[in-house]
Amino acid sequence: MSDTKTPLLEVRGMSKRFPGVRALHEVSLTLGHGEVLAVLGENGAGKSTLMKILAGVQPADSGELLLDGKAVIINSVQAALDHHVALIHQELNLADNLSVAANIYLGRELLKFGLLDRQAMMAGTRVELKKVGLEVTPGALVSSLSIGQQQLVEIAKALSINAKVLIMDEPTSSLSAQETQRLFTVVNDLRDRGVSIIYISHRLGEVKELADRVTVLRDGENAGDLHRDEIDHDAMVRLMVGRDVSQFYARKQHVPGEVMLQVEDLVTSAHPQHELNFSVRSGEIVGLSGLVGAGRTEMLQVLFGVDVALAGQIRVAGEVTDFSSPRDAIGAGIALVPEDRKAQGLVLGMSVTHNIGLPGLRRHQRPCGFRNGEQEDRDTEEMIRELRVRTPGPGQISQYLSGGNQQKVVIGKWLSLRPRVLLLDEPTRGIDVGARQEIYALMEDLAAKGVAVLFVSSEMEEILGMSDRTLVMHEGRISGELLRDELSEQAVMHLATGGSAA
Amino acid sequence: MKKILGIFGLLVAICVFTSLKSPNFLTAYNIQNLIRWTALFGIISIGVAFVIITGGIDLSIGSVIGLTGSIMPFLLVKHGWSVGPALAAVIGLSVLIGLAHGLLITKLKLQSFVVTLCGLLIYRGLARWGTGDKTMGFGSDYDGLRKLATGKIPVPGVESFTIPMPCLILLILAILAAIFLNKTIWGRYMLALGRNREAALYSGIDTDKMEILAYVICSTCAGIGGLLFALDINSVQPSGHGSFYELYAIAAAVLGGCSLRGGEGSILGVVIGAAVMRVLYNSINILGIPTQLEFAIIGIVILLGVIADELVKRYAAKRAAIVQAKVAESS
Numbered sequence: 001m002s003d004t005k006t007p008l009l010e011v012r013g014m015s016k017r018f019p020g021v022r023a024l025h026e027v028s029l030t031l032g033h034g035e036v037l038a039v040l041g042e043n044g045a046g047k048s049t050l051m052k053i054l055a056g057v058q059p060a061d062s063g064e065l066l067l068d069g070k071a072v073i074i075n076s077v078q079a080a081l082d083h084h085v086a087l088i089h090q091e092l093n094l095a096d097n098l099s100v101a102a103n104i105y106l107g108r109e110l111l112k113f114g115l116l117d118r119q120a121m122m123a124g125t126r127v128e129l130k131k132v133g134l135e136v137t138p139g140a141l142v143s144s145l146s147i148g149q150q151q152l153v154e155i156a157k158a159l160s161i162n163a164k165v166l167i168m169d170e171p172t173s174s175l176s177a178q179e180t181q182r183l184f185t186v187v188n189d190l191r192d193r194g195v196s197i198i199y200i201s202h203r204l205g206e207v208k209e210l211a212d213r214v215t216v217l218r219d220g221e222n223a224g225d226l227h228r229d230e231i232d233h234d235a236m237v238r239l240m241v242g243r244d245v246s247q248f249y250a251r252k253q254h255v256p257g258e259v260m261l262q263v264e265d266l267v268t269s270a271h272p273q274h275e276l277n278f279s280v281r282s283g284e285i286v287g288l289s290g291l292v293g294a295g296r297t298e299m300l301q302v303l304f305g306v307d308v309a310l311a312g313q314i315r316v317a318g319e320v321t322d323f324s325s326p327r328d329a330i331g332a333g334i335a336l337v338p339e340d341r342k343a344q345g346l347v348l349g350m351s352v353t354h355n356i357g358l359p360g361l362r363r364h365q366r367p368c369g370f371r372n373g374e375q376e377d378r379d380t381e382e383m384i385r386e387l388r389v390r391t392p393g394p395g396q397i398s399q400y401l402s403g404g405n406q407q408k409v410v411i412g413k414w415l416s417l418r419p420r421v422l423l424l425d426e427p428t429r430g431i432d433v434g435a436r437q438e439i440y441a442l443m444e445d446l447a448a449k450g451v452a453v454l455f456v457s458s459e460m461e462e463i464l465g466m467s468d469r470t471l472v473m474h475e476g477r478i479s480g481e482l483l484r485d486e487l488s489e490q491a492v493m494h495l496a497t498g499g500s501a502a
Numbered sequence: 503m504k505k506i507l508g509i510f511g512l513l514v515a516i517c518v519f520t521s522l523k524s525p526n527f528l529t530a531y532n533i534q535n536l537i538r539w540t541a542l543f544g545i546i547s548i549g550v551a552f553v554i555i556t557g558g559i560d561l562s563i564g565s566v567i568g569l570t571g572s573i574m575p576f577l578l579v580k581h582g583w584s585v586g587p588a589l590a591a592v593i594g595l596s597v598l599i600g601l602a603h604g605l606l607i608t609k610l611k612l613q614s615f616v617v618t619l620c621g622l623l624i625y626r627g628l629a630r631w632g633t634g635d636k637t638m639g640f641g642s643d644y645d646g647l648r649k650l651a652t653g654k655i656p657v658p659g660v661e662s663f664t665i666p667m668p669c670l671i672l673l674i675l676a677i678l679a680a681i682f683l684n685k686t687i688w689g690r691y692m693l694a695l696g697r698n699r700e701a702a703l704y705s706g707i708d709t710d711k712m713e714i715l716a717y718v719i720c721s722t723c724a725g726i727g728g729l730l731f732a733l734d735i736n737s738v739q740p741s742g743h744g745s746f747y748e749l750y751a752i753a754a755a756v757l758g759g760c761s762l763r764g765g766e767g768s769i770l771g772v773v774i775g776a777a778v779m780r781v782l783y784n785s786i787n788i789l790g791i792p793t794q795l796e797f798a799i800i801g802i803v804i805l806l807g808v809i810a811d812e813l814v815k816r817y818a819a820k821r822a823a824i825v826q827a828k829v830a831e832s833s
Contacts, residue, residue: 019823306704325706329706336704343701344700344704347702350765354694358702361687362687371687
């Protein structure tokens, strides 16, 4: 909270394009000495791109970066570290087969006579761990630590290079309530020592508690700043969404129909100690919230037949199903838009047509397994038109499409099969605002046509905006259910971090 | 298609170069031999292409050739089996080998390299042990059967030139394979899962079944190839018959446009790839290049081919990205 004249870090007019996407446009940002700056923005607003540029992971197309008033060029991760700028990724970057000490000194090991100086590194690690209040031995394997502890190891690692700027990308997305509190203590402590922190989060409650100042990005541009006394939930949302929230999440009231998906006493191999029970009605949009690692994705994978259930039943439109593969699930009318679009959603090297056609090949096949190419072309053309996929043509290799258009292709794969249950796992991750709104409209449209929609999201505003009803998971069990009028960030976080239903 | 043009250009270039340098290249005898050997290698190359398309590899082909090539004369000559059952046994064995590979690779999740490397050792050992490691032939009683490999189909109106029978077999197999790969849903499944197995699984494809099928096709083609090679030379050494042929087959498939990363390949390309391998080999002999250099030259040509292919691919990727950027801007 110092008021030193020159800021520690200043970004001026930074721009970055990817093929088909303007990720950042003339973005500016300042970070004072010992300041906690929260950078906010919805999926696709450009936060991650900006942070990657600051940490030297990606180069910017244009723009200036000043440290202590002097222009610097950061063109590699090493250069960033040399300038004492460290990024802690949301997915931690530790070698979990190595010890804590080995991780902290990775790439700059201390040597003695040309050999590793284990003792010196252990001693140094002890000092760093103390700074973050982590009580584990330096020789402990990283794999034996909890996620929260691993995160503290990452912070200790950053401190060990004398980081002056620490960028934290959604640090609490997989932490329990307790671990979150501990992290806050560490962050406050670091601030008091003069370390400046850029804090990225989707949880506005946290931002309010921690941040000295807020910078909001929208569509790759600066949307506005908020000072300490201006930070409140509504102000942040207004800047992030930039339009009337109720319009952005285009929800209409409709009466849900019959129960379409019924899950009874379902036991997954990821969390075999819990039984899951819930249902989704035709025409209903149900949000599934929880921390990263709460078992949401694992549950969807069982519902889609990727993993086999250990026990319990899945009913679709009242009929008991028995899945052993996605093929069975698709046959029963279930479709999944998976979390990792590039790994599971698309065959990136194949064309739009071949991707959209893939799940329907068997249904439309001609005698002797011959492919029905005309049907494939018709379906693809219909989907490109209906979903407004921006592509030079149906033959374009899907790799070259922007994230939002790729996601539309994934959705297009399923729409032509007319699913009864649509599962979506983080459907708007890495997607620009325009395409997001189209995907929300599409979800709404499908629900209106009677599809039962169940979507996983880590983005609070999305859960609040889109759900008719919200299920919250915590450590593998469904810790609560919130109806529309009970829904709030506080209520969701309470359940997500292990609190019981009120 | 561009890829095939490239490899076809290479084939033509080698042929033109060699025929200009030596009068012995463009003789009816030499061409017939070239076609026969190209056909034999083409058959096993088509097989391995399917495995490579699904992102796997089969190193056991040479040993499967050795096994079927030794067992066939062994059953016929030594044990007096009649041709039908012996053929069925040998082909059936090849199918079973492919099935075993496929099951180990998909159900036990072993790596294809390891499984088929073990296969390479096992089948060679079995061939030598089972036949007493003795050189075997079909004698003169099976000339009818041998026509499958040595037969000549006359070309109407041309007296000095005949088409070798294996060429006809290759043609039939290649057409079937091309239809399978390009026109059926299973061919598309293999291309898809070769590029991204997970996405294919999430699209409702029975990826295990498709992968197993690829190994069965590969071993069956190798079995058929082994049989034809044996019938052709009529003298099978269980210890050496087919040795290293897997490498020729893999090289032909790669030259023909299959990527070892999976998901890519065309049957026509593979056949042309096999032809390049044979013509190259033939040219080295005809031109009097020291045979010690044979492997080095073949290696260099394949390497250059793969490098050129990679460069073309990068250029195409850049073009596609530019086109996409224009679309994004205009919308």
